Amino acid sequence: MKSMFLALLFLFSAGHVHAADAPALPRAWTEIGVTVGMPYAQAKALLLEAGWVAAAPDNAGEPSFAAHPEVDCGQGWDAICSAGFSRRNEAYGLVLTPTDDGNLRVQGVF
Numbered sequence: 001m002k003s004m005f006l007a008l009l010f011l012f013s014a015g016h017v018h019a020a021d022a023p024a025l026p027r028a029w030t031e032i033g034v035t036v037g038m039p040y041a042q043a044k045a046l047l048l049e050a051g052w053v054a055a056a057p058d059n060a061g062e063p064s065f066a067a068h069p070e071v072d073c074g075q076g077w078d079a080i081c082s083a084g085f086s087r088r089n090e091a092y093g094l095v096l097t098p099t100d101d102g103n104l105r106v107q108g109v110f
Helices: 002-014 040-049
Strands: 053-055 081-087 090-098 104-109
Touching (some): 040 053, 040 081, 040 104
Antiparallel strands (some): 053 081, 081 090, 090 104
């Protein structure tokens, strides 16, 4: 499962796609109220309540966000943050944007 998220993350970053260009959210997520632009903490709560499981990032270092250890952030001027979620036979990487106040906002999926 982790290798799938890494492959998706590589494909997403290799094309220099910015968070603003991320694909739309899956229908299963919009049906439970997850929307682009919403705070990540709220989206995460909705996903967990609906049975989605957050995947731990593959990095062995300190988490990018202590309150959300599943979030992994790249480095550099155009780096993105992401968190993987799976349920049954579905898996998506959620693209997140850090805000000036230290929180995260949902931008799309990969």
